[in-house]
Amino acid sequence: MAYQPFDLTGKVALVTGGNSGIGLGMAEAIAQAGADIAIWGTNADKNAAAKAQLDKTGRKIVALQCDVGDEAAVETAFAKTLDAFGRVDGCFANAGVSGRGQKSFLDMATEEWNRVLRVNLHGAFYTFRTAARHMVARGGGGVLVGTASLAAIEAAPRGEHYAATKGGMISMIKAMSVEFARHDIRAHAILPGWIATNMTANATGNEIFRNKVLPRVPMRRWGEGADFGGIAVYLMSSASRYHTGDSFVIDGGYSLF
Numbered sequence: 001m002a003y004q005p006f007d008l009t010g011k012v013a014l015v016t017g018g019n020s021g022i023g024l025g026m027a028e029a030i031a032q033a034g035a036d037i038a039i040w041g042t043n044a045d046k047n048a049a050a051k052a053q054l055d056k057t058g059r060k061i062v063a064l065q066c067d068v069g070d071e072a073a074v075e076t077a078f079a080k081t082l083d084a085f086g087r088v089d090g091c092f093a094n095a096g097v098s099g100r101g102q103k104s105f106l107d108m109a110t111e112e113w114n115r116v117l118r119v120n121l122h123g124a125f126y127t128f129r130t131a132a133r134h135m136v137a138r139g140g141g142g143v144l145v146g147t148a149s150l151a152a153i154e155a156a157p158r159g160e161h162y163a164a165t166k167g168g169m170i171s172m173i174k175a176m177s178v179e180f181a182r183h184d185i186r187a188h189a190i191l192p193g194w195i196a197t198n199m200t201a202n203a204t205g206n207e208i209f210r211n212k213v214l215p216r217v218p219m220r221r222w223g224e225g226a227d228f229g230g231i232a233v234y235l236m237s238s239a240s241r242y243h244t245g246d247s248f249v250i251d252g253g254y255s256l257f
Contacts, residue, residue, distance in 0.1 A: 005239035009034035012085040013236055014078075016040045016068050016127055017095030019050035021197030021225045022147060026092055029229025030236055031057035038081040038088070040066040040095065060085070068095045068123030078130045087138060090236040091131035093124040093169075094147040098199050099162040113161045120165030125172065132180060141184030143235050146173050148189045148247070150255055166191075170247055177245030186244035188235055193251020195223035218253035 013030045017023040018039030027050070031037050036059050041047045047063040054061040062084045066077035081088060097119045102108050128144050135142035151159060152166035170189045177187040194213060196204050203209050204222050214220065231248055234240050249255055 006233055006237045007034055008233065008236055011035040011089040011236060012038070012087050013090040013092065013232075014038045014040070014081055014088050014131065015092040015094055016066070016123070017147075018092070019043065019046040019063065021199065022192060022195060022228050023092070023094040023225070024050050024053070025225025025228045026094065026232035027054060028057065029226070029233050030090070031059040031061070032229075033233045033236070034059070035089075035236060036060040036085055038062045038064065038084065040064050040068065040077055042067050067119075068093075068127055069118040071122075071126050074123070074126040074130055078134070082134070088131055088134055088142070089140075090143045090145065091127065092145045092147070092232065093127045095123055095127075096120045096147065096165075096199070099159045102158045104158060105160050108161065116161040117165055120162070121168050124165075124169050128172070128176065132176065132185065135185050136180070136183050139183075141186075141241075143240070144173070144176060144180075144185065144187040145232070145235050146170075146187075146189050148173075148191045150191050150193050150249070150251060152191060154255065173247075174245050181244060184241075186235070186240065188244065189247040190228065190231060191247055191249045191251070192228070193217070193223060193249070193254040195225070195227070197225065216254055216257055217251075218257050221252065223250065223252055 013035050015023045015027045018027045019041035027037050031054055051061050051063040064077045067073050124146055146169045148169045149166040151163040152170050156163040173187045173189045
């Protein structure tokens with residue numbers, strides 16, 4: 001029999017924030033590789049549009065409204081996901097929010113700090129914890145993947161709250177990779193560079209910003225959601241069965257130049 005490590009037939013992936021951008025790019029590639037998909041998002045219209053797009057892959061697709069910063073909502077959405085599929089083999093904690101323009105860290109309101117941590121860090125914790133409990137109880141392994149950011153490893157002035165959430169996510173993932181390895185559960189972080197999404201539209205669409213930053217991207221373009229499909233399929237697949245605790249920088253070479 002031919003070696004087919006990237007065939008995901010029979011597997012189920014959960015992608016939070018899967019209704020657009022990086023999350024949708026990952027979900028679509030995983031579905032095309034044969035897996036069924038659950039996407040979670042807070043916007044019902046975007047969920048419906050994403051489901052319609054993913055339905056074209058011929059896989060079973062479920063779209064659920066869920067605010068990952070709400071612990072009870074995560075538990076409820078995960079239970080509905082299990083009702084639909086019976087299992088989750090890969091959990092991609094991709095949902096996140098950006099920081100709102102701060103003139104200085106000195107002026108950052110506590111409410112703003114808490115708003116970003118609530119979704120980006122607490123939401124990832126609730127999502128990973130729920131998925132890990134299921135994977136350990138079910139047996140058979142799995143993978144936990146978090147969408148972090150270059151902000152976790154490079155300076156992010158006026159974005160200390162965002163950077164803190166992404167750095168914290170990476171540290172959490174490394175700890176999980178060791179704790180759950182005995183259960184054949186792997187854990188990884190993905191660190192995107194400048195990706196053209198709804199969340200970054202104000203930056204990537206600004207001419208001054210574009211003229212300053214885009215020349216520093218060796219590939220000379222912004223990334224897009226589809227650029228994350230390959231790594232998502234790899235991490236879901238048996239090709240990565242002995243690979244855990246890693247951080248994948250996907251930035252078109254930006255951090256090198």
